[in-house]
Amino acid sequence: MMHPIISRTNRRNALKTVMGAGALAFAPTAALSRDGAKAIFAEPFDLLLEFLPELNAVAGGHFAKHGLDVEIVNARGTSMAAQQLIAEKASFTKVGVLDLIKMQAQQKVPLLSVATIQQSPIFTVVSLKSAPVRGPEDMRGKTIGVASLGGGTENNLDLMLAAAGIPKGTVTRQAVGLSPGNAVLLKQGRIAAFFATIEGSIALERAKEPVEIWNIGRFAPIPGGAYVVTRDYAKKQADDVVKFMRGMRDSVNQLTTQSAAEILDRVQAKYEITGEKDRAFRLRAVAEYNALITGQGKENILRNVPDVWRRSADLIRKADIADVPAIDSLYTNEFLDAASR
Numbered sequence: 501m502m503h504p505i506i507s508r509t510n511r512r513n514a515l516k517t518v519m520g521a522g523a524l525a526f527a528p529t530a531a532l533s534r535d536g537a538k539a540i541f542a543e544p545f546d547l548l549l550e551f552l553p554e555l556n557a558v559a560g561g562h563f564a565k566h567g568l569d570v571e572i573v574n575a576r577g578t579s580m581a582a583q584q585l586i587a588e589k590a591s592f593t594k595v596g597v598l599d600l601i602k603m604q605a606q607q608k609v610p611l612l613s614v615a616t617i618q619q620s621p622i623f624t625v626v627s628l629k630s631a632p633v634r635g636p637e638d639m640r641g642k643t644i645g646v647a648s649l650g651g652g653t654e655n656n657l658d659l660m661l662a663a664a665g666i667p668k669g670t671v672t673r674q675a676v677g678l679s680p681g682n683a684v685l686l687k688q689g690r691i692a693a694f695f696a697t698i699e700g701s702i703a704l705e706r707a708k709e710p711v712e713i714w715n716i717g718r719f720a721p722i723p724g725g726a727y728v729v730t731r732d733y734a735k736k737q738a739d740d741v742v743k744f745m746r747g748m749r750d751s752v753n754q755l756t757t758q759s760a761a762e763i764l765d766r767v768q769a770k771y772e773i774t775g776e777k778d779r780a781f782r783l784r785a786v787a788e789y790n791a792l793i794t795g796q797g798k799e800n801i802l803r804n805v806p807d808v809w810r811r812s813a814d815l816i817r818k819a820d821i822a823d824v825p826a827i828d829s830l831y832t833n834e835f836l837d838a839a840s841r
Contacts, residue, residue, distance in 0.1 A: 539563075539740060541572045542581040542590035546774040549699065549785045550725075551594070553617055553793070556751045556763050559770040563747035568740060570747075572771070582609060585730050591737070592744060596622075597723040597812060598655060598821075604830060605822035611728045613831040614741055615748065615802040618724030619795030620717045623656055624701045627693035628686050632712045636664040636719055638692075645676035645685060645694030653678070653695040655821050659720035662819035683709045698788045699775055706781065717795070722812045724792055726804070726831070738835070745802070745839035752793060752801055760786045804831035 543551055555572065557563050563570045573590070575581035578599050584590035586609065594617065595603075603609045627633035633642070639661070646653040654673055661668055674691055676682050680700040685691045696704065701713045727748070734741055755763060760783050767773070776782065796805050806828065813827035824830065 538569045538571045539592065539744070540584075540590040541570055542575045542584045542593045543572060544575055544578040544581040544593060544595065546574065547572075547771050548775060549773060549782060550618075550622065550789055552763070552767060552786060552789065553748060553752050553755060554594070554727075555767045555771055555773075556755060557747045559767045560751060560754060560763070562750040562754075563744070565750070566743040566746040568743040568747060570744075579603075582611060582728075585728070585733070586610065588730075588733075591733060591740070592727060592729055594725050594727055596652065597726050597809070598652065598659075598816065600726060600728065600830060601813060601816055601824050601827070602655075602822045604824050610731045611830075612731050612734055613726040613728050613804055614734065614835045615727045615745060616723045616725070616804050616808075616831075617727055617748075617752075617802065618789075618792040619800065619805070619808070620724060620792045621656065621715060621720065621722055622698060622724040622792065623653060623716050624696045624698070624713050625693050625716060626683070626686070626696050626701065626704060626711050626713050629710045629712050631686075631692065633693040634712070634714070636660045636666050639671045640666060641670060642692035643672040643674050643690070645682055645691040646673050647675070647678045647695060649673060649675050655819070656695070656716050656720055656722070658819040658821060659722065659815055660716060663719050663815060680704045680707070680709075683707075683711060686711070698792075699781075699785050702781060702784055702788065703776065720815065721808070722815070723795075723808060734832075734835070741835045742838045745835045748802060749836075749839055755786070756790050756794060756798070756801070760790075802836055804833055804836075 541554055558570050558572060575584060578595050581593040582595060582603060585593055600611060600613060625633065633639060644657055646657060658668055661671060676685060676694055678695065678697055678700060680696060680703040682694045683704060704711055729741060764782060764786060793801060796808060809827055809831055813824055817823045
């Protein structure tokens with residue numbers, strides 16, 4: 501069962517500043533993984549299919565096999581998950597690479613990526629087949645639906661525009677959330693396109709909506725998610741980080757090479773996964789998320805690929821979102837390499 505301490509939230513409750521999150525009180529948690537105690541993995545949102553790799557690492561016994569006892573809890577958003585690590589109330593979390601870079605630029609947080617789990621972005625752009633928006637060039641002079649103004653999807657819109665050399669001011673933004681129901685706004689002509697999640701995109705295809713869908717990585721190839729720890733934890737609990745990486749390596753290998761149905765059944769028996777319950781839908785979603793994991797090739801699964809991180813930082817800087825000159829200091833492959841020995 502999921503730890504009951506932290507309330508449910510969703511991806512639309514976008515990244516707040518870590519400083520603001522610091523004003524919130526922490527509920528008690530189990531101790532961090534010292535002297536055989538539990539390691540706490542703080543998920544930033546409800547337990548989604550997107551989090552299947554780490555959920556399977558627990559449910560499938562992969563962490564336990566390598567001597568690490570992990571408990572997964574649910575935090576109230578990315579900033580709260582990060583703050584729990586900083587306050588030593590959690591050991592690991594998952595954050596978007598864009599979020600990590602923004603937090604570092606704004607707050608100089610002592611966080612370190614030990615693995616990139618999603619090598620490709622998690623968002624898509626949806627438009628009508630009869631009036632397709634196939635890239636940033638098609639967005640000039642149009643209104644694009646984003647989850648929230650100033651949030652992650654608007655940042656990703658700015659990244660695509662920056663990559664194409666298109667001024668931000670040429671595109672109007674409207675906050676519409678991330679519901680696949682936004683297809684109605686397309687048909688009404690209120691927006692020309694909108695951002696969706698992987699699962700929202702699948703829902704639109706299954707509903708046979710007359711839309712075109714493409715991943716934003718086509719124009720803004722920022723990795724979708726990374727596993728992070730504090731620098732202090734990486735130094736003092738290096739053995740546990742290696743055990744974590746071994747468990748994740750085994751879990752991801754299982755996810756990408758074995759029956760998704762069996763893995764899904766095992767995880768669902770232990771955890772309540774939110775979202776669409778239809779089995780065929782969930783299996784399709786697992787396949788799509790697996791494609792993000794292998795986005796830089798199987799040889800780079802879980803690896804923080806330096807060139808990808810550097811190009812991401814350059815694009816984020818070009819879009820005037822954040823500037824982290826020493827981007828290589830935000831990640832390490834030390835523990836992944838050690839896990840392979």
